[in-house]
Amino acid sequence: MNVFEKLITYLEFPFVRYALIVGVLIALCASLLGVTLVLKRFSFIGDGLSHVAFGAMSIAAVLKLTNNMPLVLCITVVCAILLLKTGQNTKIKGDAAVAMISVGALAIGYLLMNIFSASPNITGDVCSTLFGSTSILSLSKTEVWLSIGLSAVVVGLFIVFYNKIFAVTFDENFAKATGIKANIYNLLIATITAVTIVLAMNLVGSLLISALIIFPTLSAMRVFKSFRAVTVCSACISVVCTTLGILISIIAGTPVGSTIVTVDILCFGIFFATGAVCRAGHR
Amino acid sequence: MAQLICNNLALGYDGKKILDGLSFSVNVGDYVCIVGENGSGKSTLMKTILGLQSPIEGKILTCDGLERTEIGYLPQQTEVQRDFPASVKEIVLSGCQGRCGLRPFYSKAEKQLSDSNMKRLGISDLQNKCYRELSGGQQQRVLLARALCATQKILLLDEPVSGLDSKVSLEMYNIIEELNKKDKITVIMISHDISAALKYASHILHIGRNMFWGTKQEYSESEFGRVWA
Numbered sequence: 001m002n003v004f005e006k007l008i009t010y011l012e013f014p015f016v017r018y019a020l021i022v023g024v025l026i027a028l029c030a031s032l033l034g035v036t037l038v039l040k041r042f043s044f045i046g047d048g049l050s051h052v053a054f055g056a057m058s059i060a061a062v063l064k065l066t067n068n069m070p071l072v073l074c075i076t077v078v079c080a081i082l083l084l085k086t087g088q089n090t091k092i093k094g095d096a097a098v099a100m101i102s103v104g105a106l107a108i109g110y111l112l113m114n115i116f117s118a119s120p121n122i123t124g125d126v127c128s129t130l131f132g133s134t135s136i137l138s139l140s141k142t143e144v145w146l147s148i149g150l151s152a153v154v155v156g157l158f159i160v161f162y163n164k165i166f167a168v169t170f171d172e173n174f175a176k177a178t179g180i181k182a183n184i185y186n187l188l189i190a191t192i193t194a195v196t197i198v199l200a201m202n203l204v205g206s207l208l209i210s211a212l213i214i215f216p217t218l219s220a221m222r223v224f225k226s227f228r229a230v231t232v233c234s235a236c237i238s239v240v241c242t243t244l245g246i247l248i249s250i251i252a253g254t255p256v257g258s259t260i261v262t263v264d265i266l267c268f269g270i271f272f273a274t275g276a277v278c279r280a281g282h283r
Numbered sequence: 284m285a286q287l288i289c290n291n292l293a294l295g296y297d298g299k300k301i302l303d304g305l306s307f308s309v310n311v312g313d314y315v316c317i318v319g320e321n322g323s324g325k326s327t328l329m330k331t332i333l334g335l336q337s338p339i340e341g342k343i344l345t346c347d348g349l350e351r352t353e354i355g356y357l358p359q360q361t362e363v364q365r366d367f368p369a370s371v372k373e374i375v376l377s378g379c380q381g382r383c384g385l386r387p388f389y390s391k392a393e394k395q396l397s398d399s400n401m402k403r404l405g406i407s408d409l410q411n412k413c414y415r416e417l418s419g420g421q422q423q424r425v426l427l428a429r430a431l432c433a434t435q436k437i438l439l440l441d442e443p444v445s446g447l448d449s450k451v452s453l454e455m456y457n458i459i460e461e462l463n464k465k466d467k468i469t470v471i472m473i474s475h476d477i478s479a480a481l482k483y484a485s486h487i488l489h490i491g492r493n494m495f496w497g498t499k500q501e502y503s504e505s506e507f508g509r510v511w512a
């Protein structure tokens with residue numbers, strides 16, 4: 001059986017199609033936000049929140065919730081807002097607060113899982129929450145629709161507020177001076193970041209989410225020079241890499257999350273080289 | 284007619300005052316230069332006028348149809364990161380954001396406004412260039428064009444010529460003078476260059492331990508003028 005036939009057989013399974021659709025949408029959200037997060041030096045918040053989401057997941061597991069997404073979503077959004085507020089407070093250093101919350105959530109999450117979990121394979125459970133493993137292939141129908149709905153909202157909000165997000169990202173003081181409610185937009189950015197991270201937990205697991213957010217943007221920034229071009233390009237990179245990653249992982253039987261991130265890294269390499277060649281050509 | 288009135292203002296950070304008892308009023312069409320030593324609180328005053336921080340005491344009033352959000356601003360050092368990807372066009376257009384309100388996209392009129400402001404500052408041919416690849420003087424023009432998109436009435440400039448060579452500085456001063464004379468835009472400028480301040484300004488505000496507010500004639504006749512100029 002050659003690769004294509006194998007692929008077509010797999011694509012006949014509905015769960016594979018769901019995985020592809022949800023995966024691509026999540027990747028799209030992550031890359032759109034990535035541009036703002038990287039440029040605002042907020043990428044550490046993304047990292048911290050992914051650990052918070054891990055802690056929330058373990059709480060949900062302890063409570064034996066069948067549908068853990070709403071709880072995880074709430075906890076992560078609240079933490080996102082808290083982190084943003086402490087980040088603005090000049091007295092507590094923002095990055096220290098993030099480090100505290102994220103490491104704390106990781107430790108407590110693992111502890112809770114160990115103490116309360118009835119599952120015989122705790123290490124396996126933890127590993128799959130951290131690295132995603134196959135959860136994207138085992139989504140329930142509700143989770144699929146919830147993911148599709150939430151990503152549509154994230155993408156919609158990003159498009160509607162695109163110009164304002166640009167203004168606030170480029171020069172927050174100027175934006176404030178001309179009457180843009182920068183704090184509200186920061187809050188909006190933090191909230192949709194939290195939502196995206198919770199969605200992305202299923203795709204790549206909590207340790208690898210930052211990669212999904214950061215790599216497409218950094219790749220696009222090597223080559224393109226305007227905000228719009230970088231945004232569009234990083235969205236395309238992310239969608240293509242995620243699709244490739246999911247397909248490869250299905251065919252080769254590799255873990256989904258790490259395969260996607262590896263494809264992202266390769267792509268970054270290509271863009272890095274292209275950028276270097278372009279710049280050399282200009283001289 | 285007064286456009287901006289500061290009444291017995293005290294400024295500072297975290298409740299600690301750096302400036303106290305500052306009163307002055309700026310009329311339409313004035314060209315005010317704010318001078319004073321490093322760290323005397325000039326940028327702080329400007330940020331307070333812009334509403335980025337609130338005064339510890341006193342009030343800032345805008346009159347004569349001037350809205351608080353109609354102030355164009357040229358920051359001292361843009362905290363724009365070295366690697367921010369943004370084209371000149373995108374940046375200048377973002378100056379129109381204040382007048383958009385909640386409307387998500389720019390109107391045709393706003394795009395024309397940004398085009399005409401780029402033309403006025405001679406940066407039309409740079410509009411698709413990346414901001415971070417421009418020279419310091421070109422960058423200042425881009426930010427001035429953005430400020431002009433935000434206002435037709437009053438410009439606040441924080442050291443617009445710092446880091447520019449004398450030729451480009453002169454061009455910058457000429458552009459600002461033209462905006463003030465021809466377009467009747469009120470200018471409030473922070474400067475360390477007293478001779479330029481005395482040449483172009485109509486009023487001088489000296490802040491520091493001793494304060495002075497008055498026309499430039501009064502300034503050069505006062506003891507400040509004798510010491511500084």
Ligand SMILES: Nc1ncnc2c1ncn2[C@@H]1O[C@H](COP(=O)(O)OP(=O)(O)OP(=O)(O)O)[C@@H](O)[C@H]1O
Binds near residue numbers: 301321322
């Ligand atoms: N964010 C801040 N928090 C606390 N203190 C500050 C802050 N920014 C400035 N200061 C202090 O306020 C004082 C005035 O600063 P400001 O930037 O207004 O000076 P300036 O007159 O603009 O100086 P320069 O000529 O160097 O631009 C300084 O002593 C500075 O240390």
Ligand SMILES: [Mg+2]
Binds near residue numbers: 441
């Ligand atoms: Mg200053």
